[in-house]
Amino acid sequence: MDAQGDGRQEYEIHPEDDSIEESPETEGTNASRFAIAGALGATTLRGAPLDVIEPDMLAMFGFRDELRGAVERLRGDNPIFGEGEFLQGTVRGGWQPRAVRRDAWRRLNDGSAGRRLTLLAAGLCSSLERESVVAAVAVLNALSASVVIDLLGIDADDLLYPLSLSLAEPAGERVVWRREEWAEDSAERLSASADGDTRDVLRRLLLLAFERIRAALRSPDEVVRELAAAAWLRAVALDDRVEPTVYDSETVADDEGRGGAVPPADVPAGAPPGAAPAAPARLSTLIHGTWAWQADWWYPGGDFHTHVAGRLRPTLYDDGMPFSWSGELSGQHRAIAARRLQDWLATATGGAGVGTVFAHSYGGEVAVRAVNNGCPIAQLVLLSAPIHRHHRRALPHIPDVVDIRLRFDLVLTGALAKQRLRGPRVRNRIISKAFWQHGVTHDPALWQGEGLDAFVGP
Known part of the structure; x- marks a missing residue:
């Protein structure tokens, strides 16, 4: 998958706590934080854990090492009565996304893993286009597939290929990002669930995330469109319903690097690590x-x-x-x-x-x-x-x-x-x-x- 025509766009990494503030200078750092928070503790459709985040990635963006274990311990809890209740309490207290993200980040790094979903909700309501869509995808990753399916009344395929939207179809006319309008509208709509129960808050959050992803696919910014497409690419990791087919001769049980096919007879022994070996003068x-x-x-x-x-x-x-x-x-x-x-x-x-x-x-x-x-x-x-x-x-x-x-x-x-x-x-x-x-x-x-x-x- 590629974002074409934008050149090489770098961002600076800021591990300091105060870099959590919504700012163009720290947007890349916070988008990365949201992506990590959503991926920690993620599971497949059947609930098998997905080991996605490398240890060095946490410290790189200012997370404490203990967060991984804390989030994994949440996996056995019902998020509707765990992370959802924290979010519900925040909404009832008056939803101010910028203040909430500061508080949620501080508490998250103080060991309160239950603030993770609240941080992602605040990120979703950001006025910054790229970090907002990353937070939307992270919301989908943070909640287990069974919870999302139950809350929205959809099936597994609608979760994997969000609400039956197809990337093969034209995205339609490009929609210019109206940053303040999105920030205000999304915050108001999440606040509207304050009088409901926790399930209603989570349902509104999920629908808001799907809406954000759909809009991002029509963005003039090709990077934004690429970030939104990660919602579909999740299907490769999430869908553990797939069994081996006649098209694939590999043995599923062998997953330890021993190989399942006959070793090619004309391939020489492996070169030791170190200097690059000379490549064969054959077709590439x-x-x-x-x-x-x-x-x-x-x-x-x-x-x-x-x-x-x-x-x-x-x-x-x-x-x-x-x-x-x-x-x-x-x-x-x-x-x-x-x-x-x-x-x-x-x-x-x-x-x-x-x-x-x-x-x-x-x-x-x-x-x-x-x-x-x-x-x-x-x-x-x-x-x-x-x-x-x-x-x-x-x-x-x-x-x-x-x-x-x-x-x-x-x-x-x-x-x-x-x-x-x-x-x-x-x-x-x-x-x-x-x-x-x-x-x-x-x-x-x-x-x-x-x-x-x-x-x-x-």
Whole structure:
């Protein structure tokens, strides 16, 4: 998934407590805080815990380490009578979002994990467009699927693909953000639930979050649209109803990095960590991620394709039929894409095997599924890839894995995706600067500025 045309947009990280104030200077920090608060303690549809937040991410944004355990202890409680009651009491006391966010942040870091949802509600009512939509997605993540389904009277698919909205459909006319109007209206509407019960407060909060996400998809700001789309990407992590299909030969029970497919016979033993090994002088290719089929960065003539072909891999495929896939948000589509990648590589390389595969986001899952099905890849370069069992199982069969990602990825956090890959054959490069865009890791300017060409290797 990509936000196109905005260049590289950085934000400063402010771990100090007073940076919780609503301000353009601290919007990136607070959007990140909201994303983290929503992801802590998140579970799948069936209630299995999702381990999303790395330990260093908490301290980076001023959270105390103890918060993780405190939020996890809330998981066994009924949020309607836990976090919801705190929010209800705040609404009854007169809803002033800016004052509430200060108080909720202070109390949250003093150990009162029950203030988490109140902090997110205040963030949702922010006049700042980007932090407001991140808070909206975080509200959905903070409440268990069973509670959301019960409160709104919807089914699981409406939760995963919010209220049946489709990203495949035109978003309609762009709507200019009216910051003060949203801040006032959202605060008033949440206050209107003060005379109701806790369920009514939570219901109004959820409906407000869905409304905010729908509006964000029509924003002129492409970063805002990308942040809103995390509400759909959550489906990959949340939906544990999916069983293995005929399109996927992997064994679900094997999730410890041992591999489930026959190791490719022509792949040499893995290179030790350290200096970048020389890449095989074989055909290389790029794989785009979810919803990015229409983008041009990965296509011959696109900016990243041009960068890789000119500076890294002169054997990068540049003929008329590059590999692509649907980019649909579906495990079945990614499994089909992996099979088709195998077929494409066999044809394009004449059976000689592929040198380097550069894969962005969920394109990385397409690549590792192919490896687990027996497809030889000598070097895999992952760009902002969400990490799942498929990646861990593929590691023994890829001689060199290069994992390039942001120190904190707002979109992947909203999507409840694991963001770090570890293993003896993995060379990690984490970009220390903070960026709004999930797609910045395929920006040629970032590669040049961060020296990524040398890290990947000749």
